Amino acid sequence: MARIGHGNGLASRDSKEKLTDDGRGSDPETEAQVDKYGFTGGAQQHHGQSAEEIPxxxxxxxxxxxxxxxxxxxxxxxxxxxxxxxxxxxxxxxxxxxxxxxxxxxxxxxxxxxxxxxxxxxxxxxxxxxxxxxxxxxxxxxxxxxxxxxxxxxxxxxxxxxxxxxxxxxxxxxxxxxxxxxxxxxxxxxxxxxxxxxxxxxxxxxxxxxxSTGLEAIQLDGEILYALLRRVSPVAHRHLKKHKLEPILYMTEWFMCAFSRTLPWASVLRVWDMFLCEGVKILFRVGLVLLRSMLGSQEKLKACQGLYETMELLRAIQPQYMQETFLVHKIIEIVVSEKDIEKEHHAQLRRWKETHGDLNCKSPPRMHGAKAIMAAEPPSRQDLRQRPTIIVDSPLAPETDGKRPEGAKENGKTKLEKQKTILAPQETVNPDLPPSDPSPLKHMTIQESKESLSSAEHDTYL
Missing domain, CATH: 1.10.8.270 (putative rabgap domain of human tbc1 domain family member 14 like domains)
Incomplete structure (x- = not known):
């Protein structure tokens, strides 16, 4: 796999004057605005309103x-x-x-x-x-x-x-x-x-x-993508075949990075939502949509008459084909199932053995999404139990005339004494606020240099 290109590292935002890697200061007023995803610049920064703004x-x-x-x-x-x-x-x-x-x-x-x-x-x-x-x-x-x-x-x-x-x-x-x-x-x-x-x-x-070493699995999936393209877009398939453009040359970063370095960020998140639910077929569908969109007609092929021009075209996908609404609609619309992928996987595996011999990497069978994973390794109810972020005592009713508040005794304690209020993640309170404050704030603790919240506290991270 080609090495991932260098980015321009940015220094800390803690001080009023930001120092870049070469030590030069920059005016904070001229710094790029932070978008809703946390990007301050670059190709993945979100500009303006998306067509997918949800009320x-x-x-x-x-x-x-x-x-x-x-x-x-x-x-x-x-x-x-x-x-x-x-x-x-x-x-x-x-x-x-x-x-x-x-x-x-x-x-x-x-x-x-x-x-x-x-x-x-x-x-x-x-x-x-x-x-x-x-x-x-x-x-x-x-x-x-x-x-x-x-x-x-x-x-x-x-x-x-x-x-x-x-x-x-x-x-x-x-x-x-x-x-x-x-x-x-x-x-x-x-x-x-x-x-x-x-x-x-x-x-x-x-x-x-x-x-794994050798990247055999990604090579196999490249051949599967190429075979599926023949059915989805014969024009694009013929063009790639004519110029002997191997799938590994254009789809490696797509699949291995799950399109996180290819698509606009809004589209990345939507693709990941579907990918982690439905499995690798989503990556195949995204790849097929992009290939068909860029190379799917003779009119579109006029701009790329050779291998080099085609590679350049696939390195710079036109923005309208990566836009969230368009892409998600096409992903759902395209018909490529787990069965299609597995059928083609077995066919490509036979061809691989004929030309390369047995695979060096013995990887476990692929799970097609969340349902397959859960069926293979069903978790217990205890494993899926939500852990409260903070547990606080609920205020007890004051005793009158030395009598306990109403409530049946249980092991020497009243129900009210035993009652605890477990706060949902979005209701985590700031202990510094008075109890009467109607707007509890999120409370987030960062441990010295362990850099992140513990898993038990992860709900406040959202």
Whole structure:
């Protein structure tokens, strides 16, 4: 895989005058505005209103529906998976996206079944070879995003922790550059421990073998994409075949980074919502939509008469084809199923063995989305239980004439004495506020240089 290009690292925003890497100051008044996703510049910065701006009332309704699903996740996945899928296609509410991704991938259950595992890995020094490579890659991951702009800042430190932990979790696999943007996207939505387990699930269940030495799995999927293109857009397929443009040349970064380095950010998030729900078929569909949109007619092919021109065209996809509304509609519309992918996978595997012999990488079978993962590894109700962020005593009614408040005794205590109020994530209170304050504020604690909230506190991170 070609190395990911260098970005322009931005320094810390803590002081009034920002210092760039070469030490020059910049006027804070002339600095780029931070968009709603946290980008201060670059190609992925959001400009103006999106066609997908959702009315606040609709967003609140969607949040309520998602909270209901997350509180009974096993039942919804077992009995109403179609509804879950449709709600992912509509877009997960931003305030709940991190928690939803954790549940969709099975990362929540995996974390609970391996409590303390991340902390053990996090405390180990790691293989110096991998740590050195990871450290050199940190500043290249979304350098225009507030979280990763500062060299050595909390975002980059968390990214190092997650990627280092993965190399210790899978020493035979180690580190691949394309894992860094995947982990960075996750860290934008959840704390380090959760991001680690979701990364593990993506690497092991959704895209097994993608990040192994030799990149055989991605090469196979390139051939599958090429074969599916023959059915979806014969014109584009003939053009690529005519110029002998191998799939590995244009789809490697698309698939290995799950389009996080290709699409506008609003589209990235919508694609990930569907990808983590429905599996790798979403990546195939996005690739097919882009290829058909750019190369799907003779009129469009007039601008790219050779291999070089075609590659340049695919490196600079026209914005209208990556726009959120257009792309999501086409992804849902295009007919490519898990069966289609598996059928073509077996065909390409036979051809691979004929030309290359057996695969060197023995990756586990691919899971096609959240439903398949949950069916293969059903979590217990305990694993999916919501942990309260803060538990506070509810105010007790004052005693009168030395008598207890009304309420039956239970083991020597009244019900009221035993009652606790468990706050929902969005209702976490600031202990510094008086009890009568009607507007509880989110309370977020950052531990020294562990850079992120613990998993038990992750709800306040949203």
């Amino acid at each position: 606040i009332e609709v967003l609140r309704q969607r949040e309520a529906k998602w909270l209901e699903m997350l509180n009974s996740w096993d039942k919804w996945m077992a009995k109403k998976h179609k509804t879950v899928k449709e709600r992912c296609q509509k877009g997960i509410p931003p305030s709940l996206r991190g928690r939803a991704w954790l549940y969709l991938t099975g990362g929540k259950g995996r974390r609970e079944q391996n409590q303390g595992r991340f902390q053990v890995l996090d405390n180990q020094p790691g293989d110096p070879k991998w740590v050195d490579i990871i450290e050199r890659d940190l500043h290249r991951q979304f350098p225009f995003h507030e979280m990763f702009a500062a060299r050595g800042g909390h975002g980059q430190q968390d990214l190092l922790r997650v990627l280092k932990a993965y190399t210790l979790h899978r020493p035979e696999e180690g580190y691949c550059q394309a894992q860094a943007p995947i982990a960075a996207v996750l860290l934008m939505h959840m704390p380090a421990e959760d991001a680690f387990w979701v990364l593990v699930q993506i690497c092991e269940k959704y895209l097994p073998g993608y990040y």
